[in-house]
Amino acid sequence: MSDYLPISFEDRMGLVEFRVGERAHIGVDGDSCGGCSTKACVVACPANLFVPTSDGGILFNYEQCFECGTCYMVCNTEGAITWTYPDGGHGVVFRRS
Amino acid sequence: MIETDVLVVGAGPAGSAAAIAAARAGLSVTLVERGPFPGAKNMYGGVIYGRVLDGIIPRWWEEAPIQRWVTRRATMITTPTQALTVDFRTDSWGAPPYNGATAYRPDFDQWLASKATDAGAQLICSTTVVGLLRNAAGQVCGVRTDRDDGEVRAEVVIACDGVNSLLAKEAGLYTHTEAEHFTLGVKETISLPKEVIDERFGLRGIEGADYEIIGCTDGIPGGGFLYTNLDTVAVGLVLQLPALAAQSKRPEQLLAQLKAHPAVAPLIDGGEVKEYSAHLIPEGGFKMMPELICDGMVVAGDAAAMCLAAGIWLEGVNFAIGSGMAAGRAAAEALRLGDTTASGLAGYRRRIESDFVLSDHRKLADVADLIMSPRVQRSYPQLAANVLERIFTVTNPTPKPGFNRIIRDELASSGLKLREVMRDAWAGLKGYG
Numbered sequence: 001m002s003d004y005l006p007i008s009f010e011d012r013m014g015l016v017e018f019r020v021g022e023r024a025h026i027g028v029d030g031d032s033c034g035g036c037s038t039k040a041c042v043v044a045c046p047a048n049l050f051v052p053t054s055d056g057g058i059l060f061n062y063e064q065c066f067e068c069g070t071c072y073m074v075c076n077t078e079g080a081i082t083w084t085y086p087d088g089g090h091g092v093v094f095r096r097s
Numbered sequence: 098m099i100e101t102d103v104l105v106v107g108a109g110p111a112g113s114a115a116a117i118a119a120a121r122a123g124l125s126v127t128l129v130e131r132g133p134f135p136g137a138k139n140m141y142g143g144v145i146y147g148r149v150l151d152g153i154i155p156r157w158w159e160e161a162p163i164q165r166w167v168t169r170r171a172t173m174i175t176t177p178t179q180a181l182t183v184d185f186r187t188d189s190w191g192a193p194p195y196n197g198a199t200a201y202r203p204d205f206d207q208w209l210a211s212k213a214t215d216a217g218a219q220l221i222c223s224t225t226v227v228g229l230l231r232n233a234a235g236q237v238c239g240v241r242t243d244r245d246d247g248e249v250r251a252e253v254v255i256a257c258d259g260v261n262s263l264l265a266k267e268a269g270l271y272t273h274t275e276a277e278h279f280t281l282g283v284k285e286t287i288s289l290p291k292e293v294i295d296e297r298f299g300l301r302g303i304e305g306a307d308y309e310i311i312g313c314t315d316g317i318p319g320g321g322f323l324y325t326n327l328d329t330v331a332v333g334l335v336l337q338l339p340a341l342a343a344q345s346k347r348p349e350q351l352l353a354q355l356k357a358h359p360a361v362a363p364l365i366d367g368g369e370v371k372e373y374s375a376h377l378i379p380e381g382g383f384k385m386m387p388e389l390i391c392d393g394m395v396v397a398g399d400a401a402a403m404c405l406a407a408g409i410w411l412e413g414v415n416f417a418i419g420s421g422m423a424a425g426r427a428a429a430e431a432l433r434l435g436d437t438t439a440s441g442l443a444g445y446r447r448r449i450e451s452d453f454v455l456s457d458h459r460k461l462a463d464v465a466d467l468i469m470s471p472r473v474q475r476s477y478p479q480l481a482a483n484v485l486e487r488i489f490t491v492t493n494p495t496p497k498p499g500f501n502r503i504i505r506d507e508l509a510s511s512g513l514k515l516r517e518v519m520r521d522a523w524a525g526l527k528g529y530g
Binding site (some may be wrong): 007009012013015016019038040041043044046047048066067068069070073074083084085086087088089091092093094095096097 | 131132133136137138139140141201202203222223224225227242243244260261263274276279281283284286326329338339341342343344345346347348349370371372373374375376377
Protein backbone atom coordinates (compact mmCIF):
# COMPACT_ATOMS: atom_id res chain seq x y z
CA MET A 1 0.00 0.00 0.00
CA SER A 2 1.25 3.48 -0.74
CA ASP A 3 0.76 6.50 1.48
CA TYR A 4 -0.36 8.85 -1.25
CA LEU A 5 -2.77 11.65 -0.49
CA PRO A 6 -4.90 12.30 -3.56
CA ILE A 7 -5.84 15.77 -2.36
CA SER A 8 -4.10 18.16 -0.02
CA PHE A 9 -5.44 18.47 3.49
CA GLU A 10 -6.44 22.08 2.87
CA ASP A 11 -8.40 21.07 -0.23
CA ARG A 12 -10.03 18.22 1.70
CA MET A 13 -11.19 20.57 4.44
CA GLY A 14 -12.19 23.12 1.83
CA LEU A 15 -14.91 20.68 0.68
CA VAL A 16 -16.68 20.94 4.03
CA GLU A 17 -19.06 23.76 4.91
CA PHE A 18 -18.32 25.55 8.18
CA ARG A 19 -20.45 28.40 9.47
CA VAL A 20 -17.83 29.81 11.77
CA GLY A 21 -19.16 31.33 14.97
CA GLU A 22 -17.56 34.21 16.82
CA ARG A 23 -17.06 32.23 20.01
CA ALA A 24 -14.34 29.59 20.16
CA HIS A 25 -16.32 26.54 21.37
CA ILE A 26 -13.18 24.64 22.31
CA GLY A 27 -10.50 26.05 24.57
CA VAL A 28 -7.00 24.67 24.95
CA ASP A 29 -4.96 25.57 28.01
CA GLY A 30 -1.47 25.87 26.58
CA ASP A 31 0.15 25.71 30.03
CA SER A 32 -1.21 22.20 30.59
CA CYS A 33 0.01 21.08 27.18
CA GLY A 34 3.63 21.94 27.94
CA GLY A 35 3.92 19.01 30.31
CA CYS A 36 2.18 16.55 28.00
CA SER A 37 4.43 13.99 26.35
CA THR A 38 1.86 12.24 24.18
CA LYS A 39 0.09 15.11 22.40
CA ALA A 40 -2.53 12.59 21.34
CA CYS A 41 -4.77 15.36 19.97
CA VAL A 42 -2.19 16.20 17.30
CA VAL A 43 -2.39 12.84 15.56
CA ALA A 44 -6.02 11.98 16.30
CA CYS A 45 -7.98 15.15 15.45
CA PRO A 46 -9.50 14.41 12.03
CA ALA A 47 -9.47 18.11 11.15
CA ASN A 48 -5.80 18.53 12.16
CA LEU A 49 -6.60 21.51 14.36
CA PHE A 50 -3.90 20.90 16.99
CA VAL A 51 -0.43 22.04 16.00
CA PRO A 52 2.56 21.54 18.29
CA THR A 53 4.67 24.66 18.82
CA SER A 54 8.44 24.83 19.19
CA ASP A 55 8.15 25.63 22.90
CA GLY A 56 6.27 22.38 23.59
CA GLY A 57 2.79 23.89 23.63
CA ILE A 58 -0.19 23.49 21.33
CA LEU A 59 -1.62 25.96 18.87
CA PHE A 60 -5.33 25.41 18.36
CA ASN A 61 -7.84 26.69 15.82
CA TYR A 62 -11.56 26.00 16.29
CA GLU A 63 -12.83 27.20 12.93
CA GLN A 64 -12.82 23.96 10.91
CA CYS A 65 -13.90 21.70 13.75
CA PHE A 66 -16.09 18.63 13.05
CA GLU A 67 -17.36 18.82 16.66
CA CYS A 68 -16.58 15.12 16.99
CA GLY A 69 -15.13 15.04 20.50
CA THR A 70 -12.01 13.03 19.70
CA CYS A 71 -9.66 15.65 21.21
CA TYR A 72 -11.07 15.67 24.72
CA MET A 73 -11.57 11.90 24.69
CA VAL A 74 -7.90 11.18 23.89
CA CYS A 75 -6.48 14.00 26.03
CA ASN A 76 -4.79 12.65 29.13
CA THR A 77 -4.26 16.01 30.83
CA GLU A 78 -7.20 16.88 33.04
CA GLY A 79 -8.56 20.31 32.21
CA ALA A 80 -6.35 20.98 29.17
CA ILE A 81 -9.28 20.96 26.74
CA THR A 82 -12.57 22.71 27.45
CA TRP A 83 -15.10 21.30 25.02
CA THR A 84 -18.56 22.64 24.17
CA TYR A 85 -20.74 22.81 21.09
CA PRO A 86 -20.67 25.89 18.86
CA ASP A 87 -23.50 28.37 19.29
CA GLY A 88 -26.72 27.37 17.57
CA GLY A 89 -26.62 27.40 13.77
CA HIS A 90 -22.82 27.59 13.67
CA GLY A 91 -20.08 25.07 13.07
CA VAL A 92 -19.91 22.19 10.64
CA VAL A 93 -22.73 21.60 8.13
CA PHE A 94 -22.64 18.21 6.44
CA ARG A 95 -24.47 17.71 3.14
CA ARG A 96 -23.61 14.25 1.83
CA SER A 97 -22.51 12.46 4.97
CA MET B 98 -39.30 31.20 27.78
CA ILE B 99 -41.15 28.24 26.30
CA GLU B 100 -43.26 25.79 28.26
CA THR B 101 -43.92 22.36 26.80
CA ASP B 102 -44.95 18.91 27.92
CA VAL B 103 -41.98 17.18 26.33
CA LEU B 104 -38.70 18.74 25.28
CA VAL B 105 -36.58 16.66 22.91
CA VAL B 106 -32.95 17.70 22.53
CA GLY B 107 -31.48 16.84 19.14
CA ALA B 108 -33.41 16.28 15.89
CA GLY B 109 -31.49 13.20 14.78
CA PRO B 110 -33.27 9.88 14.31
CA ALA B 111 -33.72 9.29 18.06
CA GLY B 112 -35.04 12.78 18.73
CA SER B 113 -37.43 12.88 15.78
CA ALA B 114 -38.79 9.42 16.61
CA ALA B 115 -39.32 10.52 20.22
CA ALA B 116 -41.05 13.70 19.07
CA ILE B 117 -43.32 11.77 16.68
CA ALA B 118 -44.35 9.32 19.40
CA ALA B 119 -44.98 11.99 22.04
CA ALA B 120 -46.81 14.38 19.69
CA ARG B 121 -49.06 11.61 18.41
CA ALA B 122 -49.94 10.81 22.01
CA GLY B 123 -51.41 14.32 22.18
CA LEU B 124 -48.62 16.07 24.07
CA SER B 125 -47.10 19.44 23.27
CA VAL B 126 -43.59 18.70 22.03
CA THR B 127 -40.64 20.99 21.38
CA LEU B 128 -37.74 19.58 19.36
CA VAL B 129 -34.52 21.58 19.63
CA GLU B 130 -31.67 21.14 17.15
CA ARG B 131 -28.32 22.95 17.27
CA GLY B 132 -27.62 22.60 13.55
CA PRO B 133 -29.20 24.93 10.99
CA PHE B 134 -31.31 21.92 9.93
CA PRO B 135 -31.73 18.35 11.18
CA GLY B 136 -28.86 16.09 10.10
CA ALA B 137 -26.37 18.92 9.56
CA LYS B 138 -24.12 17.50 12.30
CA ASN B 139 -24.62 13.84 11.50
CA MET B 140 -22.58 11.27 9.61
CA TYR B 141 -22.53 7.49 9.76
CA GLY B 142 -21.18 4.28 8.25
CA GLY B 143 -23.79 4.04 5.65
CA VAL B 144 -26.85 1.85 6.10
CA ILE B 145 -30.27 2.56 7.60
CA TYR B 146 -32.35 -0.51 8.49
CA GLY B 147 -35.84 0.88 8.21
CA ARG B 148 -38.18 -1.83 9.44
CA VAL B 149 -38.32 -0.16 12.85
CA LEU B 150 -40.26 2.63 11.09
CA ASP B 151 -43.17 0.27 10.28
CA GLY B 152 -44.72 1.17 13.62
CA ILE B 153 -44.82 4.94 13.02
CA ILE B 154 -44.72 5.55 9.26
CA PRO B 155 -46.61 2.91 7.27
CA ARG B 156 -45.04 2.33 3.82
CA TRP B 157 -42.14 4.57 4.79
CA TRP B 158 -40.12 3.17 1.89
CA GLU B 159 -42.34 4.98 -0.61
CA GLU B 160 -41.27 8.40 0.66
CA ALA B 161 -38.02 8.11 2.63
CA PRO B 162 -35.24 10.02 0.81
CA ILE B 163 -32.88 7.11 0.34
CA GLN B 164 -30.03 6.72 -2.15
CA ARG B 165 -30.03 2.97 -2.86
CA TRP B 166 -31.50 -0.22 -1.44
CA VAL B 167 -28.71 -2.53 -0.34
CA THR B 168 -29.01 -5.84 -2.18
CA ARG B 169 -25.35 -6.76 -1.92
CA ARG B 170 -23.64 -7.14 1.42
CA ALA B 171 -19.96 -8.05 1.53
CA THR B 172 -17.41 -8.62 4.25
CA MET B 173 -13.86 -8.12 3.05
CA ILE B 174 -10.96 -9.53 5.03
CA THR B 175 -7.76 -7.79 4.03
CA THR B 176 -4.02 -7.73 4.56
CA PRO B 177 -1.94 -5.02 2.88
CA THR B 178 -1.73 -7.09 -0.32
CA GLN B 179 -4.57 -9.63 -0.11
CA ALA B 180 -8.36 -9.63 0.14
CA LEU B 181 -10.83 -12.42 0.89
CA THR B 182 -14.42 -11.33 0.36
CA VAL B 183 -17.62 -13.02 1.43
CA ASP B 184 -20.15 -11.48 -0.91
CA PHE B 185 -23.87 -12.03 -0.47
CA ARG B 186 -26.66 -10.69 -2.62
CA THR B 187 -30.39 -11.22 -2.74
CA ASP B 188 -33.18 -9.80 -4.87
CA SER B 189 -35.51 -9.86 -1.89
CA TRP B 190 -33.77 -6.83 -0.32
CA GLY B 191 -34.59 -4.87 -3.47
CA ALA B 192 -38.36 -5.02 -2.98
CA PRO B 193 -40.73 -3.87 -0.20
CA PRO B 194 -40.33 -3.95 2.76
CA TYR B 195 -36.62 -3.93 1.88
CA ASN B 196 -33.80 -4.43 4.36
CA GLY B 197 -31.18 -1.68 4.38
CA ALA B 198 -30.85 1.61 2.54
CA THR B 199 -28.01 4.01 1.99
CA ALA B 200 -28.91 7.67 2.43
CA TYR B 201 -27.38 11.06 3.07
CA ARG B 202 -28.11 11.80 6.69
CA PRO B 203 -28.99 15.46 6.15
CA ASP B 204 -31.73 14.26 3.72
CA PHE B 205 -32.97 11.40 5.88
CA ASP B 206 -32.87 13.28 9.18
CA GLN B 207 -34.76 16.27 7.73
CA TRP B 208 -37.41 13.93 6.37
CA LEU B 209 -37.87 12.18 9.71
CA ALA B 210 -38.00 15.53 11.52
CA SER B 211 -40.72 16.66 9.08
CA LYS B 212 -42.80 13.72 10.32
CA ALA B 213 -42.43 15.09 13.83
CA THR B 214 -43.63 18.55 12.79
CA ASP B 215 -46.48 16.92 10.81
CA ALA B 216 -47.50 15.27 14.09
CA GLY B 217 -47.57 18.67 15.77
CA ALA B 218 -44.11 18.96 17.31
CA GLN B 219 -42.46 22.37 17.17
CA LEU B 220 -38.97 22.16 15.64
CA ILE B 221 -36.51 24.88 16.64
CA CYS B 222 -33.18 24.76 14.78
CA SER B 223 -29.96 26.73 15.23
CA THR B 224 -30.35 26.47 18.99
CA THR B 225 -27.78 24.88 21.26
CA VAL B 226 -28.84 23.51 24.63
CA VAL B 227 -26.26 24.57 27.20
CA GLY B 228 -27.53 23.02 30.42
CA LEU B 229 -30.32 21.46 32.44
CA LEU B 230 -32.90 23.18 34.62
CA ARG B 231 -33.83 21.47 37.86
CA ASN B 232 -36.65 22.14 40.30
CA ALA B 233 -36.32 22.40 44.07
CA ALA B 234 -36.49 18.62 44.38
CA GLY B 235 -33.60 18.23 41.96
CA GLN B 236 -35.79 16.86 39.19
CA VAL B 237 -34.89 17.89 35.64
CA CYS B 238 -37.56 20.36 34.52
CA GLY B 239 -36.20 21.82 31.31
CA VAL B 240 -33.08 23.21 29.67
CA ARG B 241 -31.22 26.43 29.07
CA THR B 242 -30.43 27.27 25.46
CA ASP B 243 -28.10 29.83 23.93
CA ARG B 244 -31.03 31.97 22.76
CA ASP B 245 -31.96 35.20 24.54
CA ASP B 246 -34.58 34.36 27.15
CA GLY B 247 -33.78 30.81 26.05
CA GLU B 248 -35.15 28.67 28.86
CA VAL B 249 -37.47 25.84 27.92
CA ARG B 250 -39.49 24.36 30.76
CA ALA B 251 -40.78 20.82 30.29
CA GLU B 252 -42.41 18.00 32.23
CA VAL B 253 -40.06 15.52 30.58
CA VAL B 254 -36.74 16.08 28.79
CA ILE B 255 -35.68 13.45 26.24
CA ALA B 256 -31.93 13.78 25.66
CA CYS B 257 -31.08 12.68 22.12
CA ASP B 258 -28.04 14.91 21.96
CA GLY B 259 -25.70 12.42 20.37
CA VAL B 260 -22.55 10.54 21.19
CA ASN B 261 -21.00 13.26 23.35
CA SER B 262 -24.26 13.71 25.29
CA LEU B 263 -23.36 16.65 27.46
CA LEU B 264 -26.83 16.40 29.01
CA ALA B 265 -26.52 12.76 30.11
CA LYS B 266 -23.14 13.65 31.59
CA GLU B 267 -24.47 16.76 33.34
CA ALA B 268 -27.31 14.67 34.78
CA GLY B 269 -24.74 12.23 36.19
CA LEU B 270 -26.03 9.30 34.16
CA TYR B 271 -22.61 8.37 32.79
CA THR B 272 -20.60 6.96 35.68
CA HIS B 273 -17.72 6.05 33.39
CA THR B 274 -16.66 6.99 29.86
CA GLU B 275 -13.53 5.22 28.69
CA ALA B 276 -11.92 6.30 25.43
CA GLU B 277 -11.47 2.63 24.46
CA HIS B 278 -15.24 2.37 24.02
CA PHE B 279 -15.26 5.03 21.32
CA THR B 280 -14.12 4.96 17.73
CA LEU B 281 -13.54 7.85 15.38
CA GLY B 282 -15.31 7.45 12.06
CA VAL B 283 -13.83 9.29 9.07
CA LYS B 284 -15.36 9.18 5.62
CA GLU B 285 -14.97 10.52 2.12
CA THR B 286 -17.93 10.86 -0.20
CA ILE B 287 -16.55 10.37 -3.71
CA SER B 288 -18.50 11.20 -6.85
CA LEU B 289 -18.65 8.86 -9.86
CA PRO B 290 -21.24 8.62 -12.65
CA LYS B 291 -24.15 6.34 -11.70
CA GLU B 292 -23.44 4.02 -14.64
CA VAL B 293 -19.84 3.59 -13.50
CA ILE B 294 -20.97 2.69 -9.98
CA ASP B 295 -23.57 0.26 -11.36
CA GLU B 296 -20.95 -1.41 -13.53
CA ARG B 297 -18.19 -1.63 -10.93
CA PHE B 298 -20.45 -2.98 -8.22
CA GLY B 299 -22.73 -5.07 -10.43
CA LEU B 300 -25.89 -3.14 -9.59
CA ARG B 301 -29.08 -2.26 -11.47
CA GLY B 302 -31.54 0.58 -10.90
CA ILE B 303 -31.22 1.73 -7.32
CA GLU B 304 -29.71 -1.47 -5.95
CA GLY B 305 -26.81 -0.75 -3.61
CA ALA B 306 -23.72 -2.44 -2.19
CA ASP B 307 -22.32 -2.28 1.33
CA TYR B 308 -18.88 -3.61 2.28
CA GLU B 309 -17.45 -4.03 5.76
CA ILE B 310 -13.68 -4.35 5.73
CA ILE B 311 -11.43 -5.78 8.41
CA GLY B 312 -7.64 -5.76 8.60
CA CYS B 313 -7.26 -2.36 6.93
CA THR B 314 -6.42 -0.17 9.91
CA ASP B 315 -2.69 -0.78 10.50
CA GLY B 316 -3.60 -2.86 13.55
CA ILE B 317 -5.70 -0.12 15.15
CA PRO B 318 -8.88 -1.85 16.40
CA GLY B 319 -11.68 -0.87 14.06
CA GLY B 320 -12.36 -1.46 10.41
CA GLY B 321 -13.33 0.02 7.11
CA PHE B 322 -16.52 0.48 5.14
CA LEU B 323 -17.46 1.18 1.57
CA TYR B 324 -20.96 1.69 0.22
CA THR B 325 -22.76 3.10 -2.77
CA ASN B 326 -25.03 6.09 -2.99
CA LEU B 327 -26.75 6.94 -6.27
CA ASP B 328 -23.82 8.81 -7.81
CA THR B 329 -21.26 8.75 -5.04
CA VAL B 330 -19.31 6.06 -3.24
CA ALA B 331 -18.54 6.50 0.44
CA VAL B 332 -15.37 5.02 1.87
CA GLY B 333 -14.35 5.31 5.48
CA LEU B 334 -12.67 3.94 8.56
CA VAL B 335 -13.56 3.52 12.19
CA LEU B 336 -10.57 3.76 14.54
CA GLN B 337 -10.50 3.02 18.25
CA LEU B 338 -9.43 6.21 20.01
CA PRO B 339 -6.59 5.15 22.35
CA ALA B 340 -4.96 3.03 19.65
CA LEU B 341 -5.32 5.83 17.10
CA ALA B 342 -3.72 8.25 19.54
CA ALA B 343 -0.86 5.87 20.31
CA GLN B 344 0.50 5.65 16.77
CA SER B 345 1.73 8.23 14.30
CA LYS B 346 -0.52 8.11 11.22
CA ARG B 347 -3.30 10.64 10.99
CA PRO B 348 -6.86 9.52 10.14
CA GLU B 349 -6.75 10.83 6.57
CA GLN B 350 -3.44 9.01 5.97
CA LEU B 351 -4.96 5.74 7.16
CA LEU B 352 -7.95 6.40 4.91
CA ALA B 353 -5.63 7.07 1.98
CA GLN B 354 -4.06 3.65 2.60
CA LEU B 355 -7.46 1.98 2.42
CA LYS B 356 -8.28 3.86 -0.78
CA ALA B 357 -5.02 2.64 -2.29
CA HIS B 358 -5.64 -1.00 -1.36
CA PRO B 359 -5.61 -3.21 -4.48
CA ALA B 360 -9.13 -4.46 -3.74
CA VAL B 361 -10.55 -0.97 -3.11
CA ALA B 362 -8.67 1.36 -5.48
CA PRO B 363 -10.30 0.08 -8.71
CA LEU B 364 -13.77 0.65 -7.21
CA ILE B 365 -13.19 4.37 -6.63
CA ASP B 366 -10.67 5.09 -9.38
CA GLY B 367 -11.23 8.44 -11.08
CA GLY B 368 -13.74 9.61 -8.49
CA GLU B 369 -13.68 13.10 -7.07
CA VAL B 370 -13.88 13.68 -3.32
CA LYS B 371 -16.97 15.78 -2.60
CA GLU B 372 -17.06 15.81 1.18
CA TYR B 373 -14.91 14.71 4.08
CA SER B 374 -16.61 14.03 7.39
CA ALA B 375 -15.84 12.74 10.87
CA HIS B 376 -17.82 11.71 13.93
CA LEU B 377 -17.41 9.69 17.11
CA ILE B 378 -19.15 6.32 17.45
CA PRO B 379 -20.09 4.78 20.81
CA GLU B 380 -18.89 1.26 19.99
CA GLY B 381 -18.75 -0.16 23.49
CA GLY B 382 -22.41 -1.12 23.38
CA PHE B 383 -24.00 -2.57 26.46
CA LYS B 384 -20.86 -2.17 28.56
CA MET B 385 -20.71 1.60 28.18
CA MET B 386 -24.41 2.42 28.43
CA PRO B 387 -25.29 5.09 30.97
CA GLU B 388 -28.21 5.01 33.35
CA LEU B 389 -31.09 5.65 30.97
CA ILE B 390 -33.55 7.41 33.25
CA CYS B 391 -33.49 10.00 36.02
CA ASP B 392 -36.17 12.21 37.52
CA GLY B 393 -37.63 14.20 34.62
CA MET B 394 -35.31 12.91 31.89
CA VAL B 395 -34.56 9.90 29.70
CA VAL B 396 -31.67 9.35 27.26
CA ALA B 397 -31.94 7.71 23.82
CA GLY B 398 -29.91 6.98 20.69
CA ASP B 399 -26.15 7.56 20.54
CA ALA B 400 -26.49 9.68 23.68
CA ALA B 401 -27.26 6.39 25.44
CA ALA B 402 -24.52 4.52 23.50
CA MET B 403 -27.12 2.49 21.60
CA CYS B 404 -24.99 2.02 18.52
CA LEU B 405 -24.55 -1.70 17.80
CA ALA B 406 -21.03 -2.49 16.59
CA ALA B 407 -20.91 -6.27 16.53
CA GLY B 408 -18.65 -7.09 13.63
CA ILE B 409 -21.01 -8.42 11.00
CA TRP B 410 -23.76 -6.13 12.29
CA LEU B 411 -23.13 -2.41 12.31
CA GLU B 412 -26.33 -0.59 13.16
CA GLY B 413 -27.19 2.68 14.83
CA VAL B 414 -29.95 4.64 13.14
CA ASN B 415 -32.46 1.84 13.78
CA PHE B 416 -31.48 1.67 17.46
CA ALA B 417 -31.81 5.43 17.69
CA ILE B 418 -35.31 5.32 16.17
CA GLY B 419 -36.36 2.35 18.32
CA SER B 420 -35.15 3.91 21.56
CA GLY B 421 -36.56 7.32 20.62
CA MET B 422 -40.02 5.88 19.94
CA ALA B 423 -39.95 4.08 23.28
CA ALA B 424 -38.81 7.25 25.07
CA GLY B 425 -41.61 9.32 23.51
CA ARG B 426 -44.25 6.74 24.43
CA ALA B 427 -42.90 6.36 27.96
CA ALA B 428 -42.97 10.13 28.42
CA ALA B 429 -46.62 10.19 27.33
CA GLU B 430 -47.45 7.39 29.74
CA ALA B 431 -45.68 9.16 32.62
CA LEU B 432 -47.56 12.39 31.95
CA ARG B 433 -50.87 10.54 31.77
CA LEU B 434 -50.20 8.98 35.15
CA GLY B 435 -48.93 12.24 36.58
CA ASP B 436 -45.56 10.89 37.62
CA THR B 437 -42.50 12.08 35.71
CA THR B 438 -39.93 10.96 38.27
CA ALA B 439 -37.57 8.13 37.37
CA SER B 440 -40.12 5.58 38.55
CA GLY B 441 -42.87 7.18 36.44
CA LEU B 442 -40.56 7.04 33.41
CA ALA B 443 -39.51 3.43 34.02
CA GLY B 444 -41.71 2.32 31.13
CA TYR B 445 -38.92 3.49 28.82
CA ARG B 446 -36.59 0.78 30.00
CA ARG B 447 -39.37 -1.84 30.01
CA ARG B 448 -40.19 -1.05 26.40
CA ILE B 449 -36.64 -1.33 25.10
CA GLU B 450 -35.95 -4.42 27.23
CA SER B 451 -38.83 -6.15 25.48
CA ASP B 452 -37.84 -5.27 21.90
CA PHE B 453 -34.63 -5.38 19.89
CA VAL B 454 -33.03 -2.28 21.37
CA LEU B 455 -31.74 -3.72 24.63
CA SER B 456 -32.23 -7.40 23.71
CA ASP B 457 -29.72 -7.21 20.85
CA HIS B 458 -27.30 -5.17 22.93
CA ARG B 459 -27.49 -7.55 25.87
CA LYS B 460 -27.08 -10.58 23.66
CA LEU B 461 -24.06 -9.16 21.83
CA ALA B 462 -22.46 -7.47 24.85
CA ASP B 463 -19.25 -9.51 24.69
CA VAL B 464 -18.83 -9.52 20.93
CA ALA B 465 -17.28 -6.03 20.72
CA ASP B 466 -14.25 -7.16 22.76
CA LEU B 467 -13.74 -10.16 20.49
CA ILE B 468 -14.03 -8.08 17.32
CA MET B 469 -11.57 -5.49 18.63
CA SER B 470 -9.01 -8.12 19.74
CA PRO B 471 -5.64 -8.12 17.92
CA ARG B 472 -6.38 -11.64 16.72
CA VAL B 473 -9.59 -10.72 14.89
CA GLN B 474 -8.09 -7.42 13.75
CA ARG B 475 -4.85 -8.77 12.37
CA SER B 476 -3.92 -12.43 12.97
CA TYR B 477 -7.05 -14.11 11.62
CA PRO B 478 -7.25 -11.98 8.46
CA GLN B 479 -3.60 -12.81 7.72
CA LEU B 480 -4.15 -16.49 8.48
CA ALA B 481 -7.28 -16.75 6.33
CA ALA B 482 -5.71 -14.90 3.41
CA ASN B 483 -2.54 -16.99 3.55
CA VAL B 484 -4.48 -20.26 3.70
CA LEU B 485 -6.55 -19.23 0.67
CA GLU B 486 -3.48 -18.08 -1.21
CA ARG B 487 -1.81 -21.45 -0.59
CA ILE B 488 -4.92 -23.38 -1.62
CA PHE B 489 -5.34 -21.48 -4.87
CA THR B 490 -1.67 -21.21 -5.82
CA VAL B 491 -0.70 -23.97 -8.25
CA THR B 492 2.84 -25.04 -7.49
CA ASN B 493 3.54 -27.53 -10.27
CA PRO B 494 5.59 -29.67 -10.45
CA THR B 495 5.22 -29.91 -6.64
CA PRO B 496 2.00 -31.81 -5.86
CA LYS B 497 -0.80 -30.01 -4.05
CA PRO B 498 -0.48 -30.04 -0.28
CA GLY B 499 -3.63 -31.14 1.59
CA PHE B 500 -5.77 -28.62 3.48
CA ASN B 501 -4.64 -30.07 6.80
CA ARG B 502 -1.04 -29.46 5.98
CA ILE B 503 -1.69 -25.88 4.79
CA ILE B 504 -3.73 -24.98 7.84
CA ARG B 505 -1.18 -26.53 10.20
CA ASP B 506 1.69 -24.69 8.49
CA GLU B 507 -0.07 -21.33 8.43
CA LEU B 508 -1.32 -21.63 11.98
CA ALA B 509 2.24 -22.35 13.10
CA SER B 510 3.69 -19.37 11.23
CA SER B 511 0.88 -17.07 12.45
CA GLY B 512 2.09 -17.34 16.03
CA LEU B 513 -1.49 -18.01 17.12
CA LYS B 514 -1.95 -20.54 19.87
CA LEU B 515 -4.54 -23.22 19.27
CA ARG B 516 -5.91 -22.54 22.75
CA GLU B 517 -6.55 -18.85 21.86
CA VAL B 518 -8.20 -19.83 18.61
CA MET B 519 -10.49 -22.30 20.36
CA ARG B 520 -11.33 -19.73 23.02
CA ASP B 521 -12.21 -17.13 20.39
CA ALA B 522 -14.25 -19.67 18.44
CA TRP B 523 -16.17 -20.46 21.61
CA ALA B 524 -16.65 -16.78 22.44
CA GLY B 525 -17.88 -16.19 18.88
CA LEU B 526 -20.31 -19.09 19.02
CA LYS B 527 -21.56 -17.95 22.40
CA GLY B 528 -21.80 -14.29 21.42
CA TYR B 529 -23.54 -14.81 18.12
CA GLY B 530 -25.35 -18.05 18.94
